[in-house]
Amino acid sequence: MSETQPNQNTPKLFPHQTPTPSSGSEDQQKDEGMTKLPNGVILDKDGKPCRLCTSAASWRNLTKQAKTQTAATSTATAAKPAAADSTPRPRDDCPPDVEALGRSTWTFLHSLTASYPAKASQEQQGEMRTFLKIFSRLYPCWVCADDFRTWMAEPSGRNEPRLAGRSDFGTWMCEAHNEVNRKLGKKEFDCRFWEERWRTGWKDGRCD
């Protein structure tokens, strides 16, 4: 990771356009116009909060914090902020968070393996290798992309894309997904079943 890139361990501080007075609560510590970000908010490479790298819950905390601070600075119109809504309101017409983006992308990536030829030509393998290289640079959650690229480039070469045919590629993608599952503390998927999940449907007929 380059030195210009913030990471999850850097202090989560960002400058506010309208610095708040010094009467904030403990979890809104101020430091010369800087405010501590809520846990889980990831910064973009330009130092601004990265919505596509952050969970919806953390993003809501951030916007709630910003609203509270805006209300605190408004002395003339001291309207009370609306009561905090503790229940998440999943919507499908808002920009995605890191999870929605991830779910859609895995659907795309596994479907890509499902439609890959049983035996791929050199040209098809080359195109897919190029796609994965570019994908791993352009994926909009930059921390996710960095880790994915690092995993693929593991020095032993064991994580390099296996592109000879659908079976190899599907299993490789499943392993890549499991790497992220492990990182996030999620259950691993049994890769023997990747094809039933993403191509043929389950043998019990529930997808027919």
Ligand SMILES: Cc1cc2nc3c(=O)[nH]c(=O)nc-3n(C[C@H](O)[C@H](O)[C@H](O)COP(=O)(O)OP(=O)(O)OC[C@H]3O[C@@H](n4cnc5c(N)ncnc54)[C@H](O)[C@@H]3O)c2cc1C
């Ligand atoms: C390349 C990439 C990197 C990511 N890195 C991060 C990250 O660093 N931090 C972060 O917070 N999020 C990351 N994400 C998002 C994360 O992986 C999940 O998509 C997100 O947390 C939502 O998870 P989910 O539990 O809804 O299911 P998802 O993990 O999105 O899985 C969707 C469905 O795929 C199936 N599935 C699960 N595992 C496998 C598997 N191994 N093989 C085949 N099918 C499977 C299951 O049926 C599951 O319901 C990344 C996503 C991608 C595409």
